[in-house]
Amino acid sequence: MAEHSEDSSVTEQIEEKPRGPPSSSSSSDSEGEKPEPAPSVLKAKVYRLFGREKPVHHVLGGGKPADVMLWRDKKISAGVLTGATVIWVLFEVVGYHLLTLVCHGLVLSLVILFLWSKACTFINKSPPRIPEVSISEEHAVKVALTLRHEINRAFAVLREVALGRDLKKFLTVIAGLWFLSIVGSSVNFLTLVYILFVTLHTVPVLYEKYEDKVDATAEKAMAEIKKQYAIFDAKVLSKIPRGPLKDKKH
Template identity: 40%
Template sequence: MYTSSSDSDEQPLSPKRLFGRERPLHQILGGGKVADILLWKNKNLSAAILIVFTLIWFLFEVVEYNFITLLCHIAIIIMLIMFIWSTGAGFVDWSPPDFHAITVSEATFRWLFAKINWLLMKFYDISSGKDLTTFFLAITFLWILSVIGTSFSSMNLLYIGFLSSATLPALYERYQCEVDHLLSQGNRDVKKLYKKFDSQILNKIPRGPVKEKKRF
């Protein structure tokens, strides 16, 4: 039995994963605590971080709080709490605050500097022009981001970026089958549309004779 090409196009296709990924999304995001936070493995911690960033955005953009003023007020509140805590420990059966509980470990700085060095190396590799496609995509992305930056304040732009990174990975992991199916369907529709455009318009454009190159 003869099967037309249009019938074969309607056959169900296996959905392709977003960006052609082969590894799980948790591994792509690093597989550590950051990936757990972005994918809401620890819902309390992820929600707390989202609330804190939302509060910071509200103070700066809505209330129009000054950054230096906010830091000073936070430091004053922390100092008052520490003072009451340390002073009250002598009158009430309290344990004084532990200094090591409020210090930042060296491993945190090592991880931060490692990520910064990784970004600098990526920036150098892309800028060197070894992969022209990635180079032009990076230039285009930065240009689009600069255009968007003229329409939003820096704080709004950072908050939108954080909100997207804190919600979209978790939503995609939860509904990845539906998203991959829609993307595969959209990819197939775009290919069919391009084939139709190519056959009905591009192939009908007259072209001059192709001259053969002279051989030396």
């Protein structure tokens, strides 16, 4: 009887014992498997050049111009780059003038089309199909609005710099304008436009291909630039006397 009572008390203790956490094997497995961070967290930690948050194609405006600059269609991109190179050679190497080139091109095109149309009437064939070229009002308005927006933004930046509210932006704008003046004194305007055109057709596609390596190098460079700017600010800029700047609230 004593043994029976002891067995019953043990069973009651086992039944009354609360359910604890899972076994040690399952807990060790759960502890061994670390939860993977969300893709958004990983993406937020990646440094992108100029604070870029969108793909390169979207940054360039998307559509056909971005496709041409990123060589989505190699034939069209190569044709555009070849045409720009031919124009640059004609103006800079051969020595053509813009008005002369336009007039000669129109004369040659009109003579060829005129003779072709006349020849088709003699051999009883359909004349060449010349498409009607016209600029739609929608495209003209879109270009004008885009140009207006960029000009107004440039004026806003210049006004903010002139008001002396941001010393860092002031130094950046002055350095950029100084650099452009040096480049402008070294090459003429057409060569500068051609260099920019070639740059737009080579740098974006190379950056898109090697963006991870470029962004990692740019992150290190920006950290070093900020470090040097902080030293320059502490030794030079902070010692420049400044008057009180009061922002007016409207």
